[in-house]
Amino acid sequence: MVNRIVTGAHYGIKDWLIQRVTAAIMAVYTIVFGIVYVVTCPKDYFEWSYMFQPQWMRTITLLFFLSLFWHAWIGVRDIFMDYIKCTALRLGLQVLTILVLIAYALWTIQILWSV
Amino acid sequence: MNTKPRPKHLDLTKIRLPLPGFVSILHRVSGLGMFLMIGVLLGVLSLSLESPQGYAQAAKCLTGWLGKTLVIGLVWAFTHHFIAGIRFLLLDLHVGSDLSAARKSSAAVLVLSVVLTLIFGVSIW
Numbered sequence: 001m002v003n004r005i006v007t008g009a010h011y012g013i014k015d016w017l018i019q020r021v022t023a024a025i026m027a028v029y030t031i032v033f034g035i036v037y038v039v040t041c042p043k044d045y046f047e048w049s050y051m052f053q054p055q056w057m058r059t060i061t062l063l064f065f066l067s068l069f070w071h072a073w074i075g076v077r078d079i080f081m082d083y084i085k086c087t088a089l090r091l092g093l094q095v096l097t098i099l100v101l102i103a104y105a106l107w108t109i110q111i112l113w114s115v
Numbered sequence: 116m117n118t119k120p121r122p123k124h125l126d127l128t129k130i131r132l133p134l135p136g137f138v139s140i141l142h143r144v145s146g147l148g149m150f151l152m153i154g155v156l157l158g159v160l161s162l163s164l165e166s167p168q169g170y171a172q173a174a175k176c177l178t179g180w181l182g183k184t185l186v187i188g189l190v191w192a193f194t195h196h197f198i199a200g201i202r203f204l205l206l207d208l209h210v211g212s213d214l215s216a217a218r219k220s221s222a223a224v225l226v227l228s229v230v231l232t233l234i235f236g237v238s239i240w
Contacts (some may be wrong), residue, residue, distance in 0.1 A: 076146075
């Protein structure tokens with residue numbers, strides 16, 4: 001029997017749940033995006049960028065990307081925890097991943113709101 | 116209490132994964148692959164929304180043979196990750212978690228993701 005701390009130790013239930021909630025958000029967005037794409041059927045730059053003009057479209061697209069980045073963080077962190085045994089290297093890669101994902105989030109906002 | 120050392124078969128050349136194991140490891144592989152491509156995809160999205168010239172450039176990137184190959188690879192990764200993910204959510208809810216159902220659904224995930232990717236690939240090539 002392994003001694004487990006009963007309270008205050010986070011065994012990953014929060015991450016487990018976030019991974020599933022973000023997955024559901026992305027799945028719903030995929031369907032909504034598919035419908036919007038089929039309905040508007042953008043053929044050139046103006047129709048394509050027009051698709052991202054409405055505020056609600058920008059907002060749900062940003063929500064999708066933020067879900068993606070959080071989801072990817074948990075998944076990549078799990079991969080690092082499983083395969084990289086050297087603590088310094090793992091920590092380094094995890095910090096790098098977080099920084100890259102934060103940069104992606106800022107970039108996404110810039111892309112969507114400069115359309 | 117004495118615990119017997121359990122046999123460990125972590126030699127990758129000797130492990131024979133059951134079908135659900137394949138779905139699981141491919142879920143991981145496809146997820147990592149898509150993660151590594153996020154930067155490229157954001158770059159293409161940014162280019163396509165920036166100007167008509169950028170849009171034309173992005174379209175050219177995506178319709179070249181390298182672009183098409185990457186897109187098809189990503190479509191497989193997305194489709195597999197999506198369908199396998201829904202299967203995992205159902206397993207979380209104890210739907211289809213007995214052995215024979217889990218084997219059948221994992222085979223369905225593998226076949227369906229490849230078939231959908233082939234249909235997509237043929238339609239864009």
